[in-house]
Amino acid sequence: MPRKRIPVVAGWFTENGSGDDFRLLGTRCSLCSSVFFPREESFCRNPSCTGGELAEVPLSRRGTVWSYTDGRYRPPHPYPSDPDVPWEPYTLVAVELAAERMVVLGQAAPGVGVADLAVGMTVEVVPGELGSGCADDDGADDGGADDGGATATWHWRPVAADDVDGAA
Ligand SMILES: [Zn+2]
16 A cells, blocks of 8 residues: 655645656746746745736646755754664755746655766656655654655656657
């Protein structure tokens, strides 16, 4: 039985079972079309915009690597990290989404390291889980990491070169 997935932050992404449906969710200003991620609910942050309605919008599934690095230290509180579990370095990727004109950070998919990445490479967003060294420690019986569940997040995964020209 698959473990229950609890979003690390509610409303930042959507998934309806199949990984193909997995999308990050931002908000778009109806007046200037600026897109915000993390989502902005209250006002348009574009200083030259007088503000419009902010509507939820799914972000592009694919983007290009803008930069990347590996995290070789345990992140400080309040990032969830269990000091009793050995720390494993992770790879962090900054991905440029052309349509939204923004850069979105995220961890690389498991098994993808800095040696597998290059600036300009096409990557796609996939469902991911925070590592087993993480605990949500919210005290709630909600199926989260402290209850043996999985803390759901997103990962960036390189797209095979022969698939890059396919539909995004
Ligand atoms: Zn605006």
